[in-house]
Amino acid sequence: MNIKNRLTLMSFLQFFVWGAWLITIANYWFGTKNWEGTQFGLVFSTMGIASLFMPTLTGIIADRWVNAEKLYSALHILYGLVLFYLPEVTTPTTFIYVMLLAMCFYMPTISLSNSISYNALKKSGLDVVKSFPPIRVYGTVGFIVAMWITNLTGNKATAYQFYIAGIAAIALGIYSYTLPKCEPQRLTKENSSLTETLGLEAFKLFANYKMALFFIFSMFLGAALQLTNAYGDVFLDEFKHFPIYADSFVVKYSTIIMSISQISETLFILAIPFFLKRFGIKQVMLMSMLAWVLRFGLFSFGNPVDGLWMIIMSCIVYGMAFDFFNISGSLFVETQTDPKNRSSAQGLFMMMTNGVGAVLGSFTSGWAIERFFxxxxxxxxxxxxxxxxxxxxxxxxxxxxxxxxxxxxxxxxxxxxxxxDWHDIWLAFATYALIIAVAFAILFKHKHNPEEVQASL
Structure with missing residues (x-):
């Protein structure tokens, strides 16, 4: 099996082990366990909390002491074992703590998988910008396949969704141990400073104006992603309160409608190489921010009947909104950082988007919606x-x-x-995204040079 196929299988399983339960866990919480909804939001906050420190910590370990593929393997096996234990939990509070442990093992594997892929592709003499997006697209395919397997096997409200994910996670852990070596780039030297010894050099990136701005905007875009994940399906479901919409396809199959967003991802991931080489990193990330404006704005005016096209278009532009920043941002980190700190830098990127951004987005949006809308x-x-x-x-x-x-x-x-008041809620989110886009266009300075991008990768 050539290296592209091997990395494709890794990418597929990477998101399969997440998609098997992420969309359906609410059915297990409310339907099977009959737990109250007041604590359910904390289940999703565990992802943000874990992302605050685990991706950075594991990135440092991979840069300094342990092969990235071996660390990746161990984390997935531990993640799978914790998932096996989840169905044994009998109280919601304990469930949240166990889920936090699972996320501490899973969330850092996202950035580690990027580092492993980039390293393997470069060792094989392949163009990362051209080769990585088609590999990464199978991660989204894996997520969709897992979601449908859980639903079609009748396990969207049972504990078997965790067993499906757990078995796949352990299989991925065993498989990833066979991937090409991704060795630490820097060994400890005599008279090294404490920062060097602990592998904290990546945090010096915040002293670089361009990288600091990039991480700050990553945080703001991470908050936008949290908004759509947390409230998208709820928004569609609440149309059932209106007789004119109660029997519509959107209300009955809101999750399927939302899955158009993931299907759209597969198309936009494949388009990334063209857009990066044609327009450059800054313009592609700016397109992402404007796509978030459309995502929220179309939701604001859409409805399940005459406004159905707006809801569908909102789901389609989500692919650009998500991929053009997250995947392109990861590639930007890869091109702008020293090889010895790249795993740590990928961890920082993960921390700012899925950690700080997700936590701030979750708490701030929840407060604003309750207080004003x-x-x-x-x-x-x-x-x-x-x-x-x-x-x-x-x-x-x-x-x-x-x-x-x-x-x-x-x-x-x-x-x-x-x-x-979903109309005003989505308008407020759209305004937020527009402000971020304008600020990014003005403050972030990066001149596009196709030859430089090609050479650096």
């Missing part, structure tokens, strides 16, 4: 006031009227009515 009503007085002041918002008015039918003798609803 969520309306609650417990009695007819609140409802009457709302109908007077918000009469121009037909969606919310219709929703409240429908939900507010059950009123007792004291004029109180039988339950507190809560409504999220």
């Amino acid at each position: 969520t309306k609650s009503f417990s009695n007819t007085t609140d409802l009457a006031s709302f109908l007077q002041t918000e009469s121009t918002n037909p969606r919310m008015v219709e929703f409240v009227k429908i939900q507010g039918n059950a009123i007792n003798a004291d004029g109180l609803f039988d339950k507190v009515i809560m409504m999220r």
Whole structure:
């Protein structure tokens, strides 16, 4: 098997072991375990928390002491073993802690897989910009295949989703031990400083204006990714509260609609080499940011009937929004850093996007949505006031009227009515992405040189 095929199999399994449970875990939490929803958000925050330190730590270890492919192998085997234990957990709090441990093993493997692939391709004399995207696209394919296997085998609400992922993770761990060696680039020298001894040189990249800006914008874009992952499916599902949309395909199959986003990724990953060589790193990353504006803006005005095309287009542009920054950003780190610190630098990139950015995006967006975009009503007085002041918002008015039918003798609803104003929520997110895009275009200075890009890779 040639090196491209070997790396393709690694990429496929890398995201298969994540996709087998990531989309369906909510069904297990609410349906099988019948746990309350107040703690469920913490399950997803474990990914961001683990990404704050584990990718950087493992990157340092791979740069200084241990072959990257061996470390990668060990992490996947440990990840698989923790997944096997998850179904034994009986309380939501313990489940969250065990999931955090699983994410500590899994999240750093994403950046390590990039380092292993780049190293193997270069050793084989292949063009990384041309060769890596077609390999990486099979990671997205693996994610989609895993999601469908879990669903089609009837395990989207059972513990077997973790067993499917666990078996594949251990298999990947064993397989990756056979990959080409990716040895540490720098050994300890006499009279080395503490920073050099601990392998912390990669943090010096923050002293470089261009790299510091790149990592800061990576954080902001990581927050945008968290917004769409956390609220996309919920947004589509809540159309069921409106009679005109309740029986639509979008409401019934919201997860399938959202999967168009992942399918779109496969197409845009393959387009990255052309765009990078034609327009350069800065323009490609700027395209990503403008695609986020479209992603959120189309969601804001879309609906499951006459606005269905907007929802579908939003899912399609997601491929550009996600890939053009994450994959191109990883390649940018590869071209701008010293070989002895590249695993550490990839870890920093992972930390800023999936760590700091994800955590900030999760907590900030949750607070903003509850504080500014969520309306609650417990009695007819609140409802009457709302109908007077918000009469121009037909969606919310219709929703409240429908939900507010059950009123007792004291004029109180039988339950507190809560409504999220998704139109304004997505507009706010689109504005956020637009501000980031404009700031990036002005502040980030990088002149495109096709020959330099080709030579550096």
